[in-house]
Amino acid sequence: MPENAQHTRDADLWRRAGARLLAHMVGEMAYEEMVVPAPEPAVSGGSPAWRLPVDDGVVYTFTARRGGFGSWHADPDSFVRTGARGSEPAWDPTRFVTDAQKTVGLPGDSLAEVVRDLLATHAADARLLADALPAADLADLPYEDLEGYQTGHPCIFVNKGRLGFSAGDAARYTPEARGAFRLVWIAVHPDLGGFQAMAGTDRAALVAAEIDGDQRAEFAALIRGRGGDPDAYLWIPVHPYQWDEVVAPLFAGEIALGRVVRLGESRDRYRPFQSIRTLMNLDRPDRLNVKVPLMIRNTLVWRGLSGTQTGCAPHTSAWLRALAERDAYFAETGVVMLAERASATVPHPVFAQMPQAPYRFHELLGTIWREPIHRHLREGERARTMACLLLRGSDGRPLVAELVERSGLGAQAWLERFVSALFPPVLHYLYRYGASFTPHGENVVLILDENEVPVRIALKDFGSDVELLPFDLPEYAEIPEHVRSVLHRWQPRELAHSVLSAICAGHLRFLADIVEHDLGVPGERLWELARAQVLAYHARFPELAERFAWFDLLAPRVGRVALNREQLMGGGFHERAERDAEFDVMHGLVDNPLALAREEG
Incomplete structure (x- = not known):
């Protein structure tokens, strides 16, 4: 490629990656109420328009859809910055965060750290964009290769900062x-x-x-x-x-x-x-x-x-x-625990x-x-981390749309098979055994059959993420005392965030937007399917009713885990002696779509 053409391509990739990162950042800041966009008159037939005043008279406008769990899905190509010198398309996340320093309340040392993380994330995103593949090609990749095309933690906008790497x-x-x-x-x-x-x-x-x-x-x-x-x-x-x-x-x-x-x-x-x-x-x-x-x-x-x-x-x-291995319900689910x-x-x-x-x-x-997932796959099965369901190809098509098409099922039927593989084992560990881990997109491995239909899941990462209730259950007796005494203990409503935050806020709130706008299924239908799994579990195990009340997964409003607030808070957070001295930073309450979704029938 001639040098000038390469330069043009590099510049275009940098701007496109920046626009996506800016949209991700503003969406997550708005979700965590670090910024509060105000509605603007919408263009007929388009997504709702929003106005976001920041510092010193600067205003950003953009379009964005709202979704379950209070989510925001901003259009990267819609951002316009208006300042003293007029209006121009906005694509630079570092410019936004410096424009919004006082609005967000970032002290100077935290702002510098955020800019450093943004630049590193921006560079990694540009590299991903340069090598992106169409959705059909992504679907053909083996498990190991697909990992190289994932885009990182969906809830944290500076998700590739990697301080220390040259x-x-x-x-x-x-x-x-x-x-x-x-x-x-x-x-x-x-x-x-x-x-x-x-x-x-x-x-x-x-x-x-x-x-x-x-x-x-x-x-x-x-x-x-x-x-x-x-x-x-x-x-x-x-x-x-x-x-x-x-x-x-x-x-x-x-x-x-x-x-x-x-x-x-x-x-x-x-x-x-x-x-x-x-x-x-x-x-x-x-x-x-x-x-x-x-x-x-x-x-x-x-x-x-x-x-x-x-x-x-x-x-x-x-x-x-x-x-x-000994619980008959787990055997029904086919769950795989990737043991350490x-x-x-x-x-x-x-x-x-x-x-x-x-x-x-x-x-x-x-x-x-x-243990690697390969040791546990049956003939014809293939594995992908659940995070891949949020991945789009270079053709703009979501990978999940390709999987649904290959399955031969309708989109709603495929999604029902997905949630029926995902929820039961996680709920059983939480309700029956009082055990919580972090089943986010990377820690859940989705196992699909030869037709790309989800059939079961594997779970991983038990070294740092297994957490128990603050009081001992009979089910804890088999855990060695020296282990039980050092595992983190949280109140039931906090352990419930293994479902509410890791799965619902951390994955389904993004998937619901894809489901609605690319699969033709209303986003609220995904929440209904998820709620149906919780209700089905409650009906299956009525003897655990007291525990259902402890965790209250169907509460009308639930706490919002604010990972970006935690990331940006500064004040020695990264220098403390105990990494997990407190539960995740929480900010306010959000409507729980598991409670708001209509019951079947």
């Missing part, structure tokens, strides 16, 4: 790079680290399954050469970024003393899921996924691995898996003695080994 790191280690890299294996002296595993998994067997025999022999020789016992040392994989930026400099003393030994690179190549620090094996997809710490900050938190929660992962997995079979925790020998240090210094080194 441009070169972003080109190597991000999902949208769709590359491949090798992990660094190290051996850790038994005095430094701990290993936990589910029954049936031990250290030697795990290492034997993950590393070929001749390479294991080479690694063992290296440990012996440093004066260590290969069978006693804990072998763990490390992200190459983390080795270079964190482990090599901060564990330098342990390396010099032979207590941490760099063994070499994995032969297998890995690629990140959307969560960045969870990696899939490209060469041997049957081998375990690995979740490893990264000292980068992205979507609310530093992406390390808490030693406490990592240590709990196999135990909570064992409990959740045992419930699924083992974990390693390696506290830093100095920072571990500093309880008030920011939490990222306590999350430097460790690993969680998780």
Whole structure:
């Protein structure tokens, strides 16, 4: 491509990506009431028009549709900025946020952080836009490849900030790079680290399954050469970024003393899921996924691995898996729990003695080994994360529309099959067992049959997200006491947000707009189908009526989790010693479409 044509294309991609990010940002700020647009007279037949005054007389106008859960769906091509020099099309999210600093109430240090995150997110979005595929091509991609086309957390507009990554790191280690890299294996002296595993998994067997025999022999020789016992040392994989930026400099003393030994690179190549620090094996997809710490900050938190929660992962997995295997209702749903079979925790020998240090210094080194979805698929089934249902192709067509067409079902029938796969297992864990996790779009794997019809789900991420009620239920007796005592405990209405926020506000409020405007099904019908699943569960298990009242999923109004307020609040949020010191930031109440939707019949 000639240089001038490439420049024109790059500039166009930058503006288009910026317009989409601006629309996403304004929509989520309006949802969380950080800004309050006022209605304008609408153009006949078009979406409602809105006027948003910000600082110093600047006004933005745009069109947007409203939806369930108080959502906003703004048109990226409709934004106009009017200031002292007149009106012009608006596409620059950094200009908007600086225009709106006083309106939103952002202090100067927070504003600078937001601009940095916006620029990084904008660059990643432009890369995604440059490589976008039509919906039909997206539907043909295997599970691992489709992850590289996802657009990130739908509720957080600065969802690819990745503070700590250089441009070169972003080109190597991000999902949208769709590359491949090798992990660094190290051996850790038994005095430094701990290993936990589910029954049936031990250290030697795990290492034997993950590393070929001749390479294991080479690694063992290296440990012996440093004066260590290969069978006693804990072998763990490390992200190459983390080795270079964190482990090599901060564990330098342990390396010099032979207590941490760099063994070499994995032969297998890995690629990140959307969560960045969870990696899939490209060469041997049957081998375990690995979740490893990264000292980068992205979507609310530093992406390390808490030693406490990592240590709990196999135990909570064992409990959740045992419930699924013996409960007849779970068997009906076909739910798959992607167990975290083992974990390693390696506290830093100095920072571990500093309880008030920011939490990222306590999350430097460790690993969680998780089962891959491929081990659980039946013949003809294929898997995609639920997040893909919000994805649009380069042709503007949603991926979900392609799946519905291939299924041969009507759109409403397909959606009914979707919600009947999604809700029952999540509701059963919440109501029957008082267990909550975070079943958002990336943590729910949708399993479809050979006709692209949803049949069941897999759930993942139990190391950090399993939460219990503040009082013990009989169902908690099987959780080891040392695990039960450190899991987060929240009130029932807070645990209910595993459904209300992770599923409803975090996924269905976006899907409902696609359903209405691309599938020809009224958005409220999706909420009716979801409500019907809750009511069906209540009818199936009337003996749990007291618990239905605890969680109150059908309350007319529910709290709004405000993730962007939490992200933008500043004030040392990222520097505290305990990552999850409080429940998510809440702001006001919203109408609950599960309560407002019409009952069947």
